[in-house]
Amino acid sequence: MKKQFFKILNNINKSILPRYSKHDPSKLTKFQQAIIAYRYYVLTNSLD
Helix, strand or coil: CHHHHHHHHHHHHHHHCCCCCCCCHHHCCHHHHHHHHHHHHHHHHHCC
16 A cells, blocks of 8 residues: 555656756755655655
């Protein structure tokens, strides 16, 4: 149940949230770094 919830949330994040993979993490704002951390947390919980 938990994994399925995170998989759905990960799909929503892919379509809505911006991607910062090509940017230097040290030059991002705190808010952009928080988005990266949130996306990473959801991704790791959605994997098998």
